Amino acid sequence: MQLVRGLHNLRPQHRGCVATIGNFDGVHRGHQAILARLRERAVELGLPSCVVIFEPQPREFFAPETAPARLARLRDKLELLAAEGVDQVLCLSFNERLSKLSAAEFVDTVLIEGLDVRHLEVGDDFRFGCDRLGDFDFLQQVGNAQGFSVEAAQTVEIDGVRVSSTQIRNALAVADFALAERLLGRPYQITGRVLHGQKLARQLGTPTANVQLKRRRVPMTGVYLVSTLIDGTAWPGVANIGVRPTVAGDGSAHLEVHLLDFAGDLYGRRLTVVFHQKLRDEQRFASLEALKTAINADVAAARAHWHGQPDGCV
Known part of the structure; x- marks a missing residue:
């Protein structure tokens, strides 16, 4: 797996890919379902798979004192993504400039000009951009106009519990390691x-x-x-x-x-x-x-x- 730190380090070989965007904290079973679909699409289209992540995570940038505790630090996250068969990771520095990009500017700068995305996988609750207008419907509209497809991953539930980083933090807080393991797919x-x-x-x-x-x-x-x-x-x-x-x-x-x-x-x-x-x-x-x-x-x-x-x- 290749790690690309920042848009300025993107090269021609990184463009033209199947991508997804998110924090991927813990790379839990919900994330694993998205990554499995990403791999499938990458094979179908004959393109590399790419995961776009942020460092620090957005909530850590806006409210560092109250941001959720991380399940895994960056190094661990990268190792987990590599284990899921991801071809490349684009790690964007979440700073003042990036935080002020509108949803449309983010798509133009990162997805189109930066990665030349051909297909995009996103979580069903994914939102982005300083105006919070970036969601699945918005991405579909832009994708139809710009020539890339967009697919929303469905929520993963285990024993009636929605798999999320928040649920795993809650399980760890009360020392329910059995539940945390079921949601993570590992101890x-x-x-x-x-x-x-x-x-x-x-x-x-x-x-x-x-x-x-x-x-x-x-x-x-x-x-x-x-x-x-x-x-x-x-x-x-x-x-x-x-x-x-x-x-x-x-x-x-x-x-x-x-x-x-x-x-x-x-x-x-x-x-x-x-x-x-x-x-x-x-x-x-x-x-x-x-x-x-x-x-x-x-x-x-x-x-x-x-x-x-x-x-x-x-």
Whole structure:
């Protein structure tokens, strides 16, 4: 899959394609249905498939403090799109200039002049442009005039639940990982690089891997049973995700993972942390000794859980 950052980096080989537009946060089963149809159309027309995404996502640009927590950061999203067989991704910087484009200007600038789109797949609730006039009907009118076809993807429902990034965030917020997995088509996981931290957990007797989140907000907080993928092996453990209220910090979210019985240097490595079950909410303790007691109880609960699993981890 080829990544194109910005319209200025488009080349002749990127023009003439089958495209779709959206945030694709989480690349869930609703997105997967759109991408499957995109692949079908691309094969039928003998053209490359292209996904147009934005960075930051529009709501992060307009209201960064209240924008929804991301399910996946950009790197993870690109890997998921590649796994779905997408040929190219056009990542547009969502800035002041792009935010002021009307629906008609967006179509002219991005879809026609930029990509020379021959067919467009959009979600059934897709809207765009500073005037919010860009929707399926508008795209069909322009497509008829400019010579490209437009198809609206139908809503995907699973067990009566509409698949959406919002529904997945809601499921994660209440630790319903079974529902999140059904909507995503895979277990919920976070991937990041291990950074040096305060090493306080090591002083408390439970060393942790400080996994880089690279996102303003996270969809959940608390202490969880997790498994962590290292060199193809899933290591059982317990993780805390949140702002660490007992320890003075910068107020940003952190992900710290304690792997049961693991010995080795993980600094600088990218880990994938899979979430399975919530143990408790994150809380502020009166002292480090009280925090240590709670951590020991979390680790004991994790050991009891994983000990009862047939393969030690799932």
